Amino acid sequence: MISQQLLYAIAGIGLFTIGLRATLLHQQLLPRLLSLNVCGAGVFLTFIAIAYQGPDAVADPVPHALVLTGIVVAVSALAMAVALGRRLRMLDDE
């Protein structure tokens, strides 16, 4: 039977792929951003899977650090994208 770690990893990669596909397919801004986040989630999941070092061992801290940073970055990027979108909408309304 496949190990937990591998399961997580595969799930992560799956998410990543789905997100990627969606990103490339969608034209509108919002769906695209969302799918990008899905993408990101996949990557983070993979990292966490990598961090796993067996049932009784302590997890590798480095990936966690990475994931945290990554999440921060992703969030700020999302925020910025939304802000830009709003600005564009305002311009259209004027």
Next chain:
Amino acid sequence: MHELLLISIPALPLIMAMVSLFKRSWLTITMAPVVALVSALSISVDTTVAIPWLLLGVHWHLDATGQLFLLFSALIWLVAGWYASAERSKPIDTPLYHCLFLTAMTGNFLLIVAADMLSFYLGFAMMGLSAYGLIVKPSQQARRAARVYLGFTLVGELALFSALLLIVSNTGSVLFDELAAVHVSDLAMALLVLGFGIKLALPGLHFWLPLSYSTAPLISAAVLSGPMMKAGLLGWIRFVPTGSENLVDWGQLLLVLGSIGLLLGTLLALLQTRASAVLAYSSVAKMGIMSALFGFALANPAHAQAVIAALLLFAMHHLLVKSTLFLGLHSYRQTRARKAVFVGLAILALSLLGLPLSGGSAAKLQLAAATQDELSLLLSLSAVATTLMMLHFLQRVRQTKPAAADETDASIMGTRPWAAWWLLLPIAWWAPFAPASIAFDAKSLLLIAGGILLFLVIRRYQTQLRRLPVYCRPGDLFHLLARIRLRSPLRYKSNQALLPDLLLPEQQSANDAKSSQLSLTTPGVWWFVVTALLIAALFIPIYL
């Protein structure tokens, strides 16, 4: 001192040419030939100067031949110069004409004193090209004649240029002295014949001559027919190593060509209506006989020296007389004392056809002696021919109108040229002062008599020759050649022909084109047949 004089011979006229652009007088135009004359008489033979830094390093010297040429050429240039300075009509009385006159003189003198081929070539080119300016006149025909002259001259220059290249690369030296030893290749020889043959108006290369002589100012014609033409002969004498066995065939060829020239010239001369044209064709004939003699010299290396010596006398005599005739013609058209001038012309004519006690007969006797009567037929032929031509000439002179307003301003010519001509007359008669001229030969008298009779016969046909076909006008066959237009893609936007200004008649000269419509009149055919027969007949004596 002698070196200085030698250098001054070509240098002075060049300087004068520059001067005459700004200030022209009888002094500027006659000083140079005077100096040349003096130095020709005073410089000791075989004076040599070498100027290494000039051009590609020049060597000049004055040998016996050169002295002879220089003497007589300078004389003619002098008198002609006098005429030119006295002339008040347009084409001549311009700084351009004076400058080119002197440049041509420079070239002529330079090639006479040249001891290396490049100087000779330089002189030849200067002379030939600047002569263009002596020929050209405002009139349509004159311009065209000048163009034709230029075309032929250029071809001559180039032929000479390549001949030079062949010879120099063969000998490795540009000095004439080194030449005598080497074997001149056939190609080089052909180029030499072509290059100088154009100057000497060999048959087929002669078209430019009657065209230009009959249209150019008579003063120009005088220097052209005298000094300049003889330069071609000098060229042969300088370049072709006489006395070498391997040029016999070429000698034969020249002999044939020359003889053809003699006949062609005579025939055409007899068909001319203008006196100057008659003189022109007689020049063709005379040059023919000289070429033939030179060819004879090549063909018999044994007595080349003697023949050439005699040929020189002959040439000098012709030089002097022919130029004097042209000048006389000029005087005749401008003076009131036409009778006197006519007498003078008659005397000259007699000297030319070798009346005993004249320079002409002396030269003829020398030739006869030198050729040991191997060419007696040809010589007698030429004697008869000359007689015919001279008589025809005199007849034509009688009918020459005095200078009309359209050509000159009909001013009575100045006294200076007038005197000069009369001074020139006796010299021309006696020249080249050969002792043999005392001798009296009956043969030539007979020939002359025969000639006179023949002339009387021909006169009956003269009435038929009023309207001549185009190919009998001055420049005979060329009029037919000129019909062959170069229909090429290369045309001006303003669609003019390819070589509009060089060879073909200008487009706008419709009248010219019309007048030269090819019309085969009966006398034309008749004339053609006779020529052909005579030329054919000529080969018999030569190959006996």
Next chain:
Amino acid sequence: MELFSLLPLFILLSSLLPGLAIFMLKEESHGLRTGLNLFGAIAKLLLVGLLIWGVFHEKLLELRWSLGPGLELVLHADALSVLFVTLSTVLWLVTTIYAIGYLENTPHRSRFFGFFSLCVTATVGLALAGNLFTFVIFYELLTLATYPLVAHKGSPMAVRGARIYLAYTLAGGVLLLIGAVWLQTIAGPIDFVQGGILSGMQELDPWQLRWIFLLLIIGLGVKAALVPLHGWLPQAMVAPAPVSALLHAVAVVKAGAFGIVRVVYDVYGVEFAGSLGLLAFLGAAASITIVYGSVKALSQDNLKRRLAYSTVSQVSYIALGTAIVGPLATIGGVVHLVHQGVMKITLFFAAGNYAETLGVHRVSEMDGIGRRMPGTTLAFTIAALGMIGIPPVAGFVSKWYIGLGAMEAGAGWWVIPVLLTSSLLNAAYFLPIVYRAWFKPMTQAWPEEQPIQGRWEMPAALLWPPLVTASLALLIGVFAAAPYSPLEWATLIASREY
């Protein structure tokens, strides 16, 4: 002596710095600009005098500045470069004076003279280049410096002509670049060595060398206007007269020819090139060009176009002389570098004067122009006669030596006919002009005549340059054998090459 070896650099700077300074000048400051120009030109002349002395006494004049591995900027003065430097310097001085007169009160003079100086700097750099790399650099720089000059007028015609010029030259430049790099990768840095650097390396693959030669010659042939690469030259006629003069006599066309000489003699070595069978190819190309150019010139009614085609033909004499193995031909080709320059610049000055003073641009308008402008027409006539090859004008000397060299090398059977044909054709397109100018009466009024001020037929700054160059052409012909004459210098070069 250290300072002395910097001489080539100073020679470059003597025109570069004034040029840059001129760019900064205001349009109005005419006096200062003129002063800078003349100062630069004269300073250069003096320095070149020094250079001649140095090279004649075989001083080592070399500067090296590394730009990277195998890429060295080398300025080096040998006999050949001195010949070209002297030519360009002298003619630059004359042309500058002419240009000052010609562009009197026209716009953008600062720009013009700035690029003018840059152009000459590039030319001199080309002449002093000590290796192929440096040569390529200055070759490209020359293209850049001349483009604004050709486009100077700013008219659509000018811009178009300039574009065509650029397309041709840069395409050629790229080929040259590729060839040079290729050569350097197989043979290491290509210094110009008398006798040829490659002739020492027998181990190289001959076929590669042949291909490289082809690339180099095509690259250089574009500027040297070898048929069929000549298309830009007639188009570049839209440039102002001084520019055309410089383009045809000194800078661009001559640079190409000079490059060919360099490649054949100092890169391949003439015997080696001959043994590779490359010279036959070059000779053929040159001969075709000579004849073709003359034939085309015949049918041009526009004076400058006619002159342009005559350049196409004349410059190839240099290539022809180069293509023949043997010292005499070398002398002929190299000396024609100078002779053609002096004569052609005269012709263009004259053409410029006609256009400036009378608005005459076509040959068919030139009837009787000799009476109106005797000085200019005299200069024109001398130069034209020289082009035809009539002694004692300089052109004859070159033809004579090329012909002798051909005979010496046994190539006479095809070279001499080429020479004769082209001479005849030259006569056929030059003499009619001379004839119209002197012997034909003036038929119609001049298109746009400027009134005569002063005692000359036109402003002295326009009249004297052609007269000076014309008399120069005459003098170097008449005193061809005198010491320090171009011919003597060419002989020196030939003696050092063989």
Next chain:
Amino acid sequence: MNNLIVWVIGIPLLASLLTIIWPRRANVIALLTALACLLASILLTYQVHAGGPITHALGGWASGLGIALRIDAFSALLLLMAMLVVSAASFYANAYFADPLKQVRFWPLWLMLIVAINSLLLSGDLFNLYVTLELLGLSAVALTALSDNRAALQAAIRYLSIGLLGSLVFLAGVAFIYAGYGTLDLLQLAELARPDALTLVALALLSAGLLIKAALFPMHFWLPAAHASAPAPVSAALSALVVKVSVYILVRLWLDVFDPALSPAATLLLGILGGMAVIWGSWQALLAQRLKLMAAYSTVAQLGYLFLFLPVIVALPAGELRDNAFGALLLLALTHGFAKSALFLGAGVIQQQAGHDRIADLGGTARALPLTTFIIALAGIALVGLPPSGTFLAKWQLIASSIHSQQWWWIPVIAAGTLLATAYLFRVLGHAFGPGDSVGKVVNWGREEIPALTLALFASVILGLGSAGIWDLIVDGRIY
């Protein structure tokens, strides 16, 4: 004093905060910062030259857990170039943004951009690279959006989403690397690197992400819009630096870190893509109607040249030949940095004076804006690769190297690219020299033109004549 490395990042970081606190003096602060960074980068380069590469463990933490900052010849030179460009662009921007509000918005972002660039060039492990990439992307997007119009905003959004995608793909690659090797430190990776499947997949992901950011053909579609619609100084920085640093990372990974794990085929693929980029980009630049668009497309082409180097370099044996080629790559990158920024700054001047940058209507510019035209010409010369620019030498070396490595087929590509470049440059100049009066009177806009001129001179003359130093530096100044 290794802290210099820290300062290079710290100063601008501090400064950006200051500018937010103290907006009225923002420009002064920013200018001083730029100059300080310039000075620091010069000193750093000198140190590398003198004492070889420098490593600095931030906060004393050993690399692996801590953050290692490294600088070697490669990054030092790029840093130097970047700082020169940035300082010049700062002075330019100071004059460019008349509206104080714009200034207030501009400077903090601008300084963040500087921070991002510097930290990216200096960071020595993959994850920092990811973070700095993101930082760079975000600040760049924000700057693009500064010119507040539809086109710009749409371009910005597109830019952002593409950038995010790229960095996520990159991050995935990072994950795989960590899974494979347990470390992200480049130096350690370089020792461990082995050609197994995992590495290849990871490398593929990393490269994919970078290629998107580096806008290599055919992933270039987002670039022209973004670069063309941003304000002039921003476009300058984007084209000259932002794109280039992604290429920098790629080259680092391929040539330095994972060189042993590479197969030539992969580099060949990159080379081919690069070649297509050269042709396509140049062609589009030739067709472009607007000056800035042309410049943007020419960026696409110029980046293509950089990729041409990869297969050639990989095929060469380590040693002198390889160093020559690598130096040429670096030289080309530097020259393009200067040239392109100068070109954009010049175009900015024209756009301000003429009110447009339509190439067809540039007539008379040469008369009205002589200096600007001169700048554009100089920059163009460097872009085309005519002497005495550095590009010329780089191309010379590129051709030589491709002959050495038997890959002659790159030569026609280079030739074609050069000719096309000439065509689009002189198309502009031809119009500029042509008749017309797009700009009324003669203007000398020194405050903008002099910075631009400096850059142009660096590109076309100084770098060309002083390039020998580059090779000296990279021979003994490399870590890997």
